Amino acid sequence: MTMKRRRAVFIAACLLPGLLLFALFKIYPTVQVFHKSFYQWNGIGDKPVFIGLDNFVEMFQDDTFLLALRNTGFLMLIVPIVTIAIALINASILTRSKLKEKSLYRTVFFFPSILSFVVIAILWSFIYHPTIGFLNSGLEFIGLGEYAMSWLGDQRTVLWALAVTLIWQAAGYYMVMYMAGIDGISPDFYEAASLDGATRLQQFMYITVPMLWEIIRITIIFSINGVLSISFVVVSIMTAGGPDRHSEVALTYLYAQAFTNSNFGYAMAMALFIFVISMLLAFLSNRMTGKEAN
Template structure:
């Protein structure tokens, strides 16, 4: 046996178990989702009925689904943009200024990322508590009684209230990623810019952002996908989709169709739809941000 074949056998034997597990636990279930989305199935019986693409056409006549899609879309648009902006600005301030407390801030801002999502949701439902909550008590204390709304019970503001929670949860995490990135930028660039008389803001725009661009591109995709999955926990705990579905997101709707309405096939169709949408979004954001690297 040559050295080469022995080497490839070794590599194959290292890869095969992992590949097998990957196929079994990732690829097979995913294919199942595609297949089951074509059936009328309660998720319990062993006799699903084939109905072709009807689950998909039904989706667009389902007002609640469309509302939840709109809500998710809004969150996916607002939350990543605001989160990443805040993270970027904070990271830049903390690395470039000579703050003595920068390590404390770094820890404090990162804190939400190590808390469980459920804990965060409970914490924020008490912050938004209509009578004894931190937010409304604060507003009343400074004489802004009129602004004190029942945040999670008012269909006009509930989504924004949830968006704030999502941003608070994620901003620290991306900040730490950006800080690591900024630390990797050569200090000479900043020194040169400073000698040329560039202000801090100009340095931020012309050095920090372009040098971090590749990292930013990745975090945009992370953040969009994060909104999809984290919104499920936050909404389930904080509002249960209420009032009247105005904070329903596609993931909570998928769950309720699958497990409370016993519409597994339909829920799978929603799942496939979300899968396609997030793929498109990821590709789109990748394409749109590509110019920056040239």
């Protein structure tokens, strides 16, 4: 056996276990979701019954699913925009300012990103608690007690409360990514802009943002898809879809259909639809932000 062939065999032997595990736990379940979405199946012993597109027809006639989809869309719109804006501003301030406590601020802002999603959901559940929560207690302390409310129990505020939780969790993570990018920008650009009379805001808009555009593109896609998955954990713990389904998101409703109602065929149809929507959003985000930085 030649040296080239031995090298190829060695590489194949190293890759094969990982490829087999990926096929078993990723590719095979994905194919099964596509297949079973056209069946009526309880997920246990009963034989799946082929029903064609009935699951998809039912899905678009299901008011609860449409509400969950609308709630998911709200979070996927609000959370990435606010998160990336806060992360960019904080990264620019901490990187370009002469604050002595920069290292402390970096640690404080990044800390939520290393916490478990379960811990974050429990923590914010206590913050929003209507009687012993920090938020209502703080409002009463500063004389604004008339604004205290059941933040997670009011249909008008529950989605905004969840959005704040998701933003708090993710902003520090993206801030660190932007800080690494800003550190790679030559100080000469900022010095030349200062000599030309550019303000800090103008330097941020015309130097920092364009130079970070490729990183921003990536984080937009990460943030959109991250909201889709993280919201499942946060909603399950903080509100369980309440009040009156007004915080239900697509994945929590999918989970309920599969593991509570034993309606696996219908749940897989929803999973297929959500998968297609996720790919479409990633494609659109990439196309819309695909212009080259100036």
